Amino acid sequence: MQKITTFLWFDHEAEQAAAFYTSLFAGSRIVRVQRQGGEGAVMTVEFELAGQRFLALNGGPHFTFNEAVSLYVDCESQEEVDELWGKLTADGGEESRCGWLKDRWGLSWQIVPRRLPELLNDPDPDRARRATEAMMGMQKIDLAAMEKAAAGG
Incomplete structure (x- = not known):
């Protein structure tokens, strides 16, 4: 053990x-x-x-359970984020904000694409700010939308 x-x-x-x-x-x-x-x-x-x-x-x-403890899942792709998000919120799970959710038993999870920390910590403070602002309006993380926001689009 x-x-x-x-x-x-x-x-x-x-x-x-x-x-x-x-x-x-x-x-x-x-x-x-x-x-x-x-x-x-x-x-x-x-x-x-x-x-x-x-x-x-x-x-x-x-x-x-409460949000004070969560399981953080490092996802390789948007497809992995989408799949886990769908399965964990099914049958009574609840979406939250910024990549957080609760499964049907109330356990909190963070379903995070690997690229997210890079966007939020971009060396260009304006790109990082725009990415952060985009994320704050999301439930499930949409990496393409964050990339677009970071680029100023």
Whole structure:
């Protein structure tokens, strides 16, 4: 087990969430499902997303997710952004601003094209400002629109 593992508290959907999350990313898998009494209800699910280990607990309705913690996904392309955005907001997920969303369980994600930090930190302050202003008006990041804004179009 890695030294530090992200621990996620669910009401009673840990196994469903882990199965969904592992379906989204290559190199992901369910590692172990621990059941109460060996065959009872699911207690914890250990899983990996693209090599990063997580532990999910069915802990009941005492705690919920909020935006103070999010999972940041570095996307290689607009197509990857579009695909993940669609899947994570489906079935009750919620779009937010600037590339943030909540999935159907309320877990916050940042779905970010790799080019975004370059646009926001452009050495030309006017290009960076225009890119930032464009991003602030978006929910899902539209890289082509940001590139156009940065160029002054």
